[in-house]
Amino acid sequence: MSRTPVDATxxxxRAAASPGGLIGILIIILSVLGAGGAILVLAGVASVPLPTPVIGVAAVLFTVVAVGAAYLVYGYTTIGYAFGxxxxxxxxxxxxxxxxLASVTYIGPAIEVLEERPGRxxxxxxGYYVGVRQEKVGPxxxxxxxxxxxxxxxxTDTEHFAISPERPVLFVEEYGRLRRALDAQRTDGFPTVAPGQGAQRLAEAGWTMQYPVIAPGRGPRGEQPEAASATGSYQIAAPGRGVSPLLRPVLLADRVARLFLAMAILLNLLMVGYILLKYDSIPQSITLHWNVNGLPDRIGSPREIWTLPLITGLVTLANFGLAWSIVTFDRFAARFLLGGTxxxxxxxxxxxxxxIS
Known part of the structure; x- marks a missing residue:
C-alpha cells in the first residue's frame, strides 16, 4: 500500500490550549532581565553585595536559560498533529x-493505560510536556x-505516543473514518473503530467534546465532576456550570504549598522586623558591593537595605500568582515555585x- 506524502495532509x-506558552515567555523575560542586570553590575552601572565571579557566572547562566527557553517556546508554537x-x-x-494508521492497536485516554504520578x-x-516516559508498556x-x-x-506494536489534540473526540472520530477507509482495502480482518465508538470510549472516560475532564470517582479528594448533558454518543459540558480553575483555591488546599508560602511570608516579615531592630545601630555608610579582590567598591546609606525586603516581597507575590495559575495543571511545579521563593x-x-555586619 502506498503511503500518502507527509505534506499532503x-x-x-492544533494542540489543546494551555498556559505553557505564557510560562515560557515569562521565563524568557525573567532570564533576560537577570542577564541584563548581571551585565549592568559587571559594567559598574549597578551593584549587588556579591563577588564579581559570581555575577559573571549568573550572566552566562541567565543568557543560556533565555536562549533555551526561546527555542522551547518556538517548539511549543509548532506542536500539531496532521492526518494523511x-x-x-x-x-x-x-x-x-x-x-x-494501519498499525495502530490502541487509541484512547492515556490514563486508562499509563500510570499517573501526581507531583512528579x-x-x-x-502546559508543555515533551519527552519520553518510561512505562510498563514501554517508552x-x-x-x-x-x-x-x-x-x-x-x-502500535512497537511505539507509543501521548498527545493532546484540541478536540480529542473529533480527532478520534477522524482516525476512525480514515481507518475504516484503509480497512475497506484490507482482507485480513484487522479490527477498526466503528462510527461513534471512539467518542463513546472517551465519554466513558469522562471526557467532553472539547476537552477531557476527570472521570467520576477520579477527582482529587472525592470531588464530583461538573454537570454535563448527553448529546449523541458523547457529552457536551453544560454551560454556566462550575467555577473557573483560576478562581478555585486549589493551591491553598495543598499542605506542602501552604507550608512553603507561610515560610516565605514569615521570612519576609522577619526581615522587615530585623531591619527595624538593627536600623539605629547601622553605620551611616555601609559597603554594598565588593570587587573581585574582595575590596569594597560601592558605599551606600542604610536606607538602601530596604531594597532587599522589597525585592523578596515582589518575588513572593509573583511566584504565588504563577503557582496559583498552574497548580491545576502541575502541582509539583507550583510547589517548586513556592519552595524556590x-x-x-x-x-x-x-x-x-x-x-549589616
Whole structure:
C-alpha cells in the first residue's frame, strides 16, 4: 500500500490550549532581565553585595536559560498533529514522528493505560510536556500541552505516543473514518473503530467534546465532576456550570504549598522586623558591593537595605500568582515555585546579615 506524502495532509489539528506558552515567555523575560542586570553590575552601572565571579557566572547562566527557553517556546508554537490518507504525523520544533494508521492497536485516554504520578516533574513545564516516559508498556513519547489525565494515547506494536489534540473526540472520530477507509482495502480482518465508538470510549472516560475532564470517582479528594448533558454518543459540558480553575483555591488546599508560602511570608516579615531592630545601630555608610579582590567598591546609606525586603516581597507575590495559575495543571511545579521563593528569601537573609555586619 502506498503511503500518502507527509505534506499532503487531510486534516491538521492544533494542540489543546494551555498556559505553557505564557510560562515560557515569562521565563524568557525573567532570564533576560537577570542577564541584563548581571551585565549592568559587571559594567559598574549597578551593584549587588556579591563577588564579581559570581555575577559573571549568573550572566552566562541567565543568557543560556533565555536562549533555551526561546527555542522551547518556538517548539511549543509548532506542536500539531496532521492526518494523511494512511498516516498520522506528530510535529514539534521541526521534528516529525509519523505513525502508520494501519498499525495502530490502541487509541484512547492515556490514563486508562499509563500510570499517573501526581507531583512528579515532567519536561518541560506546566502546559508543555515533551519527552519520553518510561512505562510498563514501554517508552512513551509525549508531545502534549495537557497533563496525563487529559492526553490521548496512540499505540502500535512497537511505539507509543501521548498527545493532546484540541478536540480529542473529533480527532478520534477522524482516525476512525480514515481507518475504516484503509480497512475497506484490507482482507485480513484487522479490527477498526466503528462510527461513534471512539467518542463513546472517551465519554466513558469522562471526557467532553472539547476537552477531557476527570472521570467520576477520579477527582482529587472525592470531588464530583461538573454537570454535563448527553448529546449523541458523547457529552457536551453544560454551560454556566462550575467555577473557573483560576478562581478555585486549589493551591491553598495543598499542605506542602501552604507550608512553603507561610515560610516565605514569615521570612519576609522577619526581615522587615530585623531591619527595624538593627536600623539605629547601622553605620551611616555601609559597603554594598565588593570587587573581585574582595575590596569594597560601592558605599551606600542604610536606607538602601530596604531594597532587599522589597525585592523578596515582589518575588513572593509573583511566584504565588504563577503557582496559583498552574497548580491545576502541575502541582509539583507550583510547589517548586513556592519552595524556590523560600530559597530566594534565605539568600536575601545572607546578603542582609553580610551588609549589616
Amino acid at each position: 487531510l486534516g491538521r489539528w 490518507d494512511d498516516v498520522l504525523e506528530i510535529r514539534w520544533a521541526g521534528r516529525r514522528y509519523p505513525i502508520d 516533574w515532567q519536561r518541560f513545564w506546566p 512513551v513519547r509525549v508531545v502534549a500541552t495537557l497533563p496525563l489525565r487529559r492526553q490521548l494515547l496512540i499505540s 523560600c530559597l530566594v528569601q534565605l539568600g536575601a537573609w545572607v546578603a542582609l546579615i553580610t551588609l
